[in-house]
Amino acid sequence: MSAATPNWNAVLEQVRDVYERLPFNELLGLKVDHLERQRAGFRFAKREALVGNFIQGILHGGVISAVLDTTGGMMATVSALGRMLENGCSREEMAANFARIGTIDMRVDYLRPGRGDRFRSTATLMRAGRSVAVTRMELTNEADALIAVGTGAYKIG
Amino acid sequence: MSAATPNWNAVLEQVRDVYERLPFNELLGLKVDHLERQRAGFRFAKREALVGNFIQGILHGGVISAVLDTTGGMMATVSALGRMLENGCSREEMAANFARIGTIDMRVDYLRPGRGDRFRSTATLMRAGRSVAVTRMELTNEADALIAVGTGAYKIG
């Protein structure tokens, strides 16, 4: 392994860092909960700033869609970088690719009001093509109630 | 018109207040830009906390989806309340209905990177049924570049 070949754990660590430090993700309080080749997710706690309904004190729908989007994006990113590593890409090529990854489109289905104190999101990989990845996402609360699901298509090439 | 019958302008004013004061909407800096029976939208300015890509300084995809969701929701709300007013509903019935309105699902299409300093969202009404409203949403920047479009289904009954 040449000096330029990144180590997989180092890659994962970097992805985690980038995602946790994105200003808007910090605002949402997102911490990476799990990060693997086929699964990735965040955890976060309810704060008053994330509320979308005074009376019910539930999560704002926009928080839910934002979390699902960034969860699918992290999954697509890890998948794309994993494949690049297998293909012997250099750190520079991987960094350049990382900067180009973006959401094409996303669907969110709001299944239940966002009640709870602690939430977890998870994304699984449905398709990992040459230039497009498709992921499915879920958001659950501490009682494992399924609050929302989503599907996203991401440009990765 | 009885004392209990709300005035349409007062209804619009209340919708505006509720949406601007939702904690997460305040976080996003959303101000109601226009609010009519067939069109509704917000404006907001870029702040560092809304950024999703360090290098490019563009809006986080989650900000975009959150803004589009709440824009469609405000459109669906105004449409539902307008119909209730026409049907002679009381202030109490309208308030009870308002609290029940929620997103069923939403699609967001990210057309261009979210570059710019000032952004506007707008929603138009595609369908206004008895229990479901469908809206289409757009997000543009100060140069009128179309950054994202979306479609949402909202429970209004």
Place this chain on the structure above:
Amino acid sequence: MSAATPNWNAVLEQVRDVYERLPFNELLGLKVDHLERQRAGFRFAKREALVGNFIQGILHGGVISAVLDTTGGMMATVSALGRMLENGCSREEMAANFARIGTIDMRVDYLRPGRGDRFRSTATLMRAGRSVAVTRMELTNEADALIAVGTGAYKIG
């Protein structure tokens, strides 16, 4: 049980009949493969009329979206009728409700080219509210390759 109370197996049999006899479902060659309170699906075989690409001989994307839509619709229907039966609704009320069920919206993700000779679709229930049901759907071929997934929202009230 009064004469007017329908039997659950008779209800399922009627749903099966209606769905298999819909002209467009006959055109697609859909046969009900399984039909339960939480799962429902069809099977069908490839015919030349369902092809969407001469060279590759794969299923037309429109066949895939049509099958997923009708699969989710059958799932939503069975769920709504099951709940009505539990609530003691009469045959007439159930028939009237059946006629009103319709798709609000649907998303389809095309994961792989539609290669194969025999296909199966299945839908699972994600949400069964008072007036809206949400289902997720899958289409696989005889090798269990996942060709497409979808999510649908259905009006059931």
Place this chain on the structure above:
Amino acid sequence: MSAATPNWNAVLEQVRDVYERLPFNELLGLKVDHLERQRAGFRFAKREALVGNFIQGILHGGVISAVLDTTGGMMATVSALGRMLENGCSREEMAANFARIGTIDMRVDYLRPGRGDRFRSTATLMRAGRSVAVTRMELTNEADALIAVGTGAYKIG
């Protein structure tokens, strides 16, 4: 212009031919109604085989999703081929690209029951990137009532 450089009108003619001769499109009775760089659409007539509800005699939701998918696909195809022509691509390169175009995902919103005798679909181009095109689609009847809208993402690179 070399012998290998295709003529734009000939390209349009070939796209029209391919789309009208696809077996499933023939089954639906689709005829190309208009075909330009920014707009493309079909027309078709109701036949009993396209019905999805005995009592109401309305179009099957699957017919609607199938028509919208193929309409967006034709729009994405014309856009991709137009760009290739501008870039001086040969007939062979364009044919190879044509064979690779496919739907990534699609959303359909069913706004009104599919009543009517003659229908028209139209797609407009929302985004035409290097590898992904996004289109919005509509279906109307002979009274210009808007029956359904959709959004599709297509792989074109």
